[in-house]
Amino acid sequence: MKLLIINGPNINFLGIREKAVYGTQNYDDLLKMIENKAQELDIKVEVFQSNHEGAIIDRIQDAYFDGTEGIVINPGAYTHYSYAIRDALASIQLPKIEIHISDIMTREAFRHVSVTAEVCNEQIKGLGLDGYLVALEHCKAMVEQNANK
Numbered sequence: 001m002k003l004l005i006i007n008g009p010n011i012n013f014l015g016i017r018e019k020a021v022y023g024t025q026n027y028d029d030l031l032k033m034i035e036n037k038a039q040e041l042d043i044k045v046e047v048f049q050s051n052h053e054g055a056i057i058d059r060i061q062d063a064y065f066d067g068t069e070g071i072v073i074n075p076g077a078y079t080h081y082s083y084a085i086r087d088a089l090a091s092i093q094l095p096k097i098e099i100h101i102s103d104i105m106t107r108e109a110f111r112h113v114s115v116t117a118e119v120c121n122e123q124i125k126g127l128g129l130d131g132y133l134v135a136l137e138h139c140k141a142m143v144e145q146n147a148n149k
Contacts, residue, residue, distance in 0.1 A: 003139055004068045005034060005132065007049040008056060008076030008085075014101075014129075021102050030129050037133045041140055053082055060088040070095040070139040072132065079104070079114045090119040095142035097135045100125040 010017055015026030031047060038045040046068075048059050056078070063071060071089070073096065078085050089096055096119070103126030104111040117123045122138060124131045 001043045005047045006073040009051040057088045072135040096120040098123045
């Protein structure tokens with residue numbers, strides 16, 4: 001099973017930016033956590049990060065052709081206004097989970113709206129970096145459930 005994790009703008013700055021919100025673990029710590037969880041779940045995981053909207057859209061579209069079976073995406077700030085990323089996610093029919101490190105519903109009002117959540121199967125928020133691990137478990141289960149239909 002091949003899952004794709006897409007991280008949007010500023011996720012690569014974990015441990016540097018707003019530590020009170022995002023914690024002190026850095027992006028390499030996140031990558032190690034994901035790698036360990038993938039081994040535990042016996043799945044292949046690719047992690048992609050970009051600060052550029054078009055690159056994220058290109059990677060979502062590439063997932064249609066490259067054998068990706070599920071996507072976990074943290075669109076970062078694009079969550080709140082990128083209809084282009086929303087449309088790219090809507091265009092591919094595979095399990096998709098939107099993830100947020102913080103609880104976006106308890107932050108600034110503009111963060112309460114997610115234009116991408118409605119085209120994802122699930123939204124996980126406020127679990128810190130552990131949310132990625134939960135998302136991998138849920139995404140794997142969705143892929144397996146679809147395969148058994």
